[in-house]
Amino acid sequence: MTDKLRPIKYINDPIYGAIGITELEMKIIDTSIFQRLRGLRQLARINYVFPGAEHSRYVHSLGVLHIMGLMTEHLLKRGDIDEEDAVKMRVAALLHDIGHYPFSHLGESVYSYCKDIDNGRNFLQMPLNENSEKLYELCSSHSKSAHHEHLGKYIVINHREISDILKENELDPLEIGEIFTGERGSRNMVYTQLLHSSLDADRLDYLLRDSYQTGVKYGMVDLQYLIRLLLITDSCEESGKNKILVCNKKGQHVIEHFLMSRYFHYSQVIFHKTNIAFEGMIKSMYIKLIQKKKFLFNSLEEIQENVNEDNFLNFNDSFLEVAFQNYYKEILDNKIPDEEYKELYEMYCKRIRPKVVFEVKDLYEEESSSKCAILKWILMKNPEKITEILKTDKWGYQIVPITIEKIQNHYTLTQKKENYEEDMREAIKLCEIDTKKISYLAEDKLSVIGKLVNYKSEFIRVYVLENREDSDYRDMRKKIEAIVTSN
Numbered sequence: 001m002t003d004k005l006r007p008i009k010y011i012n013d014p015i016y017g018a019i020g021i022t023e024l025e026m027k028i029i030d031t032s033i034f035q036r037l038r039g040l041r042q043l044a045r046i047n048y049v050f051p052g053a054e055h056s057r058y059v060h061s062l063g064v065l066h067i068m069g070l071m072t073e074h075l076l077k078r079g080d081i082d083e084e085d086a087v088k089m090r091v092a093a094l095l096h097d098i099g100h101y102p103f104s105h106l107g108e109s110v111y112s113y114c115k116d117i118d119n120g121r122n123f124l125q126m127p128l129n130e131n132s133e134k135l136y137e138l139c140s141s142h143s144k145s146a147h148h149e150h151l152g153k154y155i156v157i158n159h160r161e162i163s164d165i166l167k168e169n170e171l172d173p174l175e176i177g178e179i180f181t182g183e184r185g186s187r188n189m190v191y192t193q194l195l196h197s198s199l200d201a202d203r204l205d206y207l208l209r210d211s212y213q214t215g216v217k218y219g220m221v222d223l224q225y226l227i228r229l230l231l232i233t234d235s236c237e238e239s240g241k242n243k244i245l246v247c248n249k250k251g252q253h254v255i256e257h258f259l260m261s262r263y264f265h266y267s268q269v270i271f272h273k274t275n276i277a278f279e280g281m282i283k284s285m286y287i288k289l290i291q292k293k294k295f296l297f298n299s300l301e302e303i304q305e306n307v308n309e310d311n312f313l314n315f316n317d318s319f320l321e322v323a324f325q326n327y328y329k330e331i332l333d334n335k336i337p338d339e340e341y342k343e344l345y346e347m348y349c350k351r352i353r354p355k356v357v358f359e360v361k362d363l364y365e366e367e368s369s370s371k372c373a374i375l376k377w378i379l380m381k382n383p384e385k386i387t388e389i390l391k392t393d394k395w396g397y398q399i400v401p402i403t404i405e406k407i408q409n410h411y412t413l414t415q416k417k418e419n420y421e422e423d424m425r426e427a428i429k430l431c432e433i434d435t436k437k438i439s440y441l442a443e444d445k446l447s448v449i450g451k452l453v454n455y456k457s458e459f460i461r462v463y464v465l466e467n468r469e470d471s472d473y474r475d476m477r478k479k480i481e482a483i484v485t486s487n
Helices: 023-029 032-039 057-078 083-095 105-124 135-139 148-158 160-168 173-181 189-195 201-214 223-228 249-270 273-291 300-305 310-314 317-332 339-349 370-381 384-390 413-418 421-426 448-452 473-486
Strands: 009-013 017-021 230-237 240-248 355-364 395-403 429-432 437-440 456-464
Touching: 009 057, 017 023, 017 057, 023 032, 023 083, 023 160, 032 057, 032 160, 032 310, 032 317, 057 083, 057 189, 057 201, 057 223, 057 230, 083 173, 083 189, 105 273, 105 300, 135 273, 135 395, 148 160, 148 173, 148 300, 160 173, 173 189, 189 201, 189 240, 189 421, 201 223, 201 249, 223 230, 223 249, 240 249, 249 395, 249 429, 249 448, 273 317, 273 339, 273 355, 273 395, 273 456, 317 339, 355 370, 355 473, 370 384, 370 395, 370 456, 370 473, 384 395, 384 473, 456 473
Parallel strands: 240 429
Antiparallel strands: 009 017, 230 240, 355 456, 395 456, 429 437
8 A cells, every 4th residue: 555545544433433544635624625514414404303413514524435445445456446546536535525505405405496596587687576486486496506516526626725735646626526526427437436326435325324323224234245346347338348337246135235225214314204394494594595695605606706715614504503593683673574484483493393284105117196296287387276275375395206226127228328328327237257247237137126226206295384283284185185186
């Protein structure tokens, strides 16, 4: 082992024991912009449901570094990669979440929504005071146009200290950024597969760490065995030979266990009905705060303009919580009329969860049930029907599709090439060691995953954001049921 990969320090971790840190990685960790990640919860407000979920993006980033270290060490010993590859991948793993927002993915969706609304308003030349957004529009937004990975790439390229550290160590900031966004995959598929695929260092750590912190047992994955299955080989395609990451087919049961664990983790933890309802409430307050210019940065452009400024270090959960409180105080002092925000904030402080009044679950192969399809159409095209039943526009909804794998096994060759190139790169590939035959796990007829990949699990929830003790939620449920079954 050369000095580039030799640890100079170890950090204790409850999941892995000790995480070795190289000199280059220590320089990155010591930067103020990386330390900002200590102030970002990995799972936002899931701690309202699972109180132990207090871990940060900082510890998650260290965990991804550790797993990437195990992966690259294994591949290095096999002679599949060289030391330069290992250094790049470890650094990309460490920096992959450097662009996260306050409240993580929730904040990402907020800035995405505001960006989309501003773009639409500018296109239509519509001033802000003519905006007539309903509360259900705010809390149900799900756009990803301000994706944290692309902000992270911007930071790695444009943040002077991070960029200088990388260049001093003969690393290209653009390349590091493109590794964790997945853009590098068209030139080096192995890089993408290690950090941006169905089975990557990021997904492995958050499954293990989130399961440990929340107290659920879905993340009991055999990490060491899984890593020993990895190898790099040639993929013979029409465009020529490309290096790809594959897994030894003899251990595919471990991979199947990982995919199923991740599926249950999302359905039972990430998309827990109480968490989703609280997120809708927080999202609404967050958007209002930004649109009123009451937060530190009120657009993606402002964030990018300030990545080298000291105030960017305050772009974290605690600062947002204070901004929520300060705006609430302004409302109480009659400086700003916003009864809607006032009600939401008081519910948030008292942890009064929004009430889920209707829920539909579906598991389908080609088309969702008519009940599910009708409800989706009403929510997105005719939401006034729901407002009429609930007698308020203070409600929200969540449409959650969950799939097992990136691809389905019935894609035609033309579909794969024309429409699903990125998904095909990121899907899990198996290799039979004796014959060197490479196949997709999703296409294995003897695999339980191969049987499930064509299915999509989907659930839709409608929840009320008002604190109304005297409401007849049973009657509301019956009325929504009536309109989705009568069409």
